[in-house]
Amino acid sequence: MRKAFGDVVALDGVDLAVPRHGRLAVVGQSGGGKSTLLSLVAGLLEPDAGTVRVDGAGDARGRLAGCALMPQKDLLLPWRSALDNAILALQNRGMPRPQARELARPLFEALGLGSFEGSWPGELSGGMRQRVAFLRTLLAGKDVLLLDEPFGALDSITRAQMQEWLLEALAYEPRTVVLVTHDVEEALFVADRVAVLSRRPGRIVAEFEVDFPREGPRREIVTEPAFVVLRVQLLKALE
Amino acid sequence: MRARLRAIAPPLVVLAVAIGLWQLLVWALDVPDWLFPAPSAIAADFGRDGGLLARNGWVTLREVLLGYAVAVIGGVALGVLLHASGALRRALYPILLASQTVPVVVLAPILAIALGYDLAPKLAIVALVCFFPIVVGAVDGLRSVDDHYRRLMLTLDASRVAIFRRVEFPASLPSLFSGLRVAAAYAAVGAVFGEWSGASAGLGYVMLQASPALATARIFAAIALLSAISLALFALVSLAERVAAPWARQERARAG
Numbered sequence: 001m002r003k004a005f006g007d008v009v010a011l012d013g014v015d016l017a018v019p020r021h022g023r024l025a026v027v028g029q030s031g032g033g034k035s036t037l038l039s040l041v042a043g044l045l046e047p048d049a050g051t052v053r054v055d056g057a058g059d060a061r062g063r064l065a066g067c068a069l070m071p072q073k074d075l076l077l078p079w080r081s082a083l084d085n086a087i088l089a090l091q092n093r094g095m096p097r098p099q100a101r102e103l104a105r106p107l108f109e110a111l112g113l114g115s116f117e118g119s120w121p122g123e124l125s126g127g128m129r130q131r132v133a134f135l136r137t138l139l140a141g142k143d144v145l146l147l148d149e150p151f152g153a154l155d156s157i158t159r160a161q162m163q164e165w166l167l168e169a170l171a172y173e174p175r176t177v178v179l180v181t182h183d184v185e186e187a188l189f190v191a192d193r194v195a196v197l198s199r200r201p202g203r204i205v206a207e208f209e210v211d212f213p214r215e216g217p218r219r220e221i222v223t224e225p226a227f228v229v230l231r232v233q234l235l236k237a238l239e
Numbered sequence: 240m241r242a243r244l245r246a247i248a249p250p251l252v253v254l255a256v257a258i259g260l261w262q263l264l265v266w267a268l269d270v271p272d273w274l275f276p277a278p279s280a281i282a283a284d285f286g287r288d289g290g291l292l293a294r295n296g297w298v299t300l301r302e303v304l305l306g307y308a309v310a311v312i313g314g315v316a317l318g319v320l321l322h323a324s325g326a327l328r329r330a331l332y333p334i335l336l337a338s339q340t341v342p343v344v345v346l347a348p349i350l351a352i353a354l355g356y357d358l359a360p361k362l363a364i365v366a367l368v369c370f371f372p373i374v375v376g377a378v379d380g381l382r383s384v385d386d387h388y389r390r391l392m393l394t395l396d397a398s399r400v401a402i403f404r405r406v407e408f409p410a411s412l413p414s415l416f417s418g419l420r421v422a423a424a425y426a427a428v429g430a431v432f433g434e435w436s437g438a439s440a441g442l443g444y445v446m447l448q449a450s451p452a453l454a455t456a457r458i459f460a461a462i463a464l465l466s467a468i469s470l471a472l473f474a475l476v477s478l479a480e481r482v483a484a485p486w487a488r489q490e491r492a493r494a495g
Binding site for chain 2: 065068078089120
């Protein structure tokens with residue numbers, strides 16, 4: 001597919017597929033059309049040429065119904081508690097607040113946020129805010145999660161913790177994921193397939209399978225030879 | 240509590256010093272009461288004319304509160320309408336802005352001709368004075384929402400109404416309350432102008448009656464009561480903001 005804004009071609013000839021419950025990471029430099037890609041998938045934009053399908057649905061409305069987007073900025077509403085931020089989608093679909101809260105509580109417990117349910121966004125750290133934002137995305141109940149540099153604003157230590165937490169969360173609630181990031185390590189750690197997007201006009205210049213086993217703590221995985229080799233290849237493709 | 244005290248104490252001290260100086264100057268220069276009364280003379284007038292001031296103060300208070308209420312309802316409704324319809328906003332908002340070049344209070348005599356000498360023209364003038372800052376506060380607040388929130392809400396299955404209810408309206412409250420506070424400060428001015436254009440009661444009427452009688456202390460007493468009404472309304476609006484949008488103060492504190 002192709003998408004241009006005026007004379008600026010953001011994406012050209014991009015052809016990607018993600019199997020159900022697969023995890024695709026798209027790496028590329030900042031301002032390289034990565035967010036445009038997610039907006040196209042989410043049905044917030046229409047491509048100029050080509051098609052985008054989400055679970056069979058090709059029209060914008062159908063795609064919008066099948067995807068939930070998690071932006072880089074957490075966009076938590078300061079007038080809602082953590083729990084009430086997470087249940088936005090349920091309420092938007094007409095579920096009464098008490099019922100939506102009951103539904104969300106087990107997820108908060110299971111993913112280690114039980115004691116933060118009642119906190120206001122202003123009281124939470126950056127990492128915690130992103131966790132709440134992710135739960136809000138999960139609770140939308142969509143099959144496809146579009147993560148737009150979800151941890152880009154965090155420091156590297158918090159980011160590493162968040163990546164591990166994300167894998168735990170996805171093990172608990174499996175979903176199809178498209179992760180956009182400029183962090184090569186993050187892509188290799190989280191995704192099972194990594195696509196490299198070039199600078200404008202954005203094209204897919206390389207695709208890698210992440211096929212080595214990823215068990216054990218993060219620090220061991222990211223120093224394994226297979227990981228390092230792929231990392232070097234990815235960095236090369238980015239140049 | 241200590242922080243509140245620290246906020247309130249300095250202006251109170253300044254006010255007390257100013258009143259003290261005023262009192263001293265009037266004594267020292269031996270200014271007659273009809274020309275410029277001392278604070279003590281004004282206080283004494285409250286004792287003498289207490290009943291009269293209370294009766295007329297109540298009339299003005301009613302005009303202020305009712306007119307303000309009309310402005311709040313109308314202003315918020317129009318703000319929402321202008322926000323909901325881009326065409327309407329483009330057509331009406333510039334006219335609304337331009338209309339402010341007409342000092343609203345000068346319409347008071349016209350309103351008195353059209354609506355008579357009862358409550359209606361005063362209510363109308365108060366509402367007109369308060370209306371504009373409220374509409375602007377509402378429209379600006381509703382428009383201030385970052386488009387990223389709308390996109391996010393769309394992927395969270397939000398309808399247009401849900402976006403308004405859960406994001407835009409709450410987000411607009413700090414700006415709306417700024418408008419409401421400005422309007423609260425204007426309301427009493429509107430009521431007095433309304434009364435000056437024809438009335439048989441109210442603090443504006445008291446002032447008009449006191450002027451030819453050279454009862455200057457009574458005019459000052461009426462002014463003091465009027466500003467107390469304004470202050471009370473202002474405090475009420477601030478209290479309402481604290482209840483309705485408690486997060487706004489924290490956000491402001493963080494931004495500042």
